[in-house]
Amino acid sequence: MPNGASSKNYNPDWISLVLIYWCFAVPKKIGLAPAWLIGLLVDIVSFGTLGRYALSKLIIVFLADRLALRVRMFPVWQQSFIILFLLTIETAILLFIGIIISDINFSHDRWIAVLVGALLWPVIYIMLRRLRHWARLP
């Protein structure tokens, strides 16, 4: 659980992981506008500079949609590499924006969080798939 900002925080970006899952499960269904809105909501909730997460989530969903059909052929553990790639891109985007508007701390925690996200992907994938079948979603 998060406890103040200065403690180490290796939490992966759960929202991105769930978004990516849905892109892989039902490609082209989320759409770019909802992705952008979700990102904007994250911006509002986090009191950050508006548009930062909106842009990163938009790009993540776009890329995940493009990759979806190919990725579905892979076994889950190989998908982890794709996740690693996607999360790295998102972190790079966020860092890049942060450096341009200069309100960021460059910290290695975020890269570790990317790794954690990729490693947790099989678990997340299986859990979300169970949840999806249980809820009888498409």
Next chain:
Amino acid sequence: MLSIVLLVTDSKTQILSQARAVVSVVALPIHVVASSPVLFFHWIGNDLEDWGELKNKYSVLQRQHLILQSRLQQLDALQAENTRLREIIGTASKLSEEAIFARIVEVHPDPYNQTVLVNRGGADGAYVGQAVIGSTGVIGQVVRVGLFRSSIMLITDSSQGIPVQFVRSGVRTIVYGSGQGNLLTAPYLARTADVRRGDIFVTSGLGYLYPEGYPVGTIQKIESDVNSPFLSIVAEPAAQLSGAREVLLMSGNENKSSTVPDPEKMSN
């Protein structure tokens, strides 16, 4: 495209700050839900404390209260004396004591900045650039204000700088957040400056953002490099930044804010 426009307007201008204050109400239920597990555990922790422990705590608090009370009596006298002396010298004393009590919301949504959210916003009188003080020292400043929530940037964030003064030697300098963990740096002290390991520094009141005399940190490590004209100093903040739950938003500098450039820009 739209997000780039948003990014630029939000980071370079103040236009969106009003809109943000209103829109941030949307975030309120999300914060409440997100912080509920933590609050639940605190609540359980508080409820399950046994009788003896509570009694112990009570007696400790009572003792502390007594000591603080006696110190306070002295303080009143000293303050009166201080004002009198200042009048003699002819400098205006400014002891702003108004503060808003705020609780830190147990949500940490943005891992890219060292910020925390508190449960006071524009509706409670919080404003951007307000100094935030914890029980043992300076915590940071308010950087964004919503209607019922505002976000505080900690002094350890790399974009934060505080004008400080060393208690022992009176040397003045600016202390910056290191951005790496829970540490501060003081990059502009000459190699001949009179500082030692363990020296305490407090806010100097220059810059009008932080009120004068609140503890900021303690020097932990000093390294002197022959090639550099400056010392490399690592310091530890006086306030418990990761453990704090209650803070005070000091409202003494509002009248000054017109003469001061935007604190966010100023600290860069």
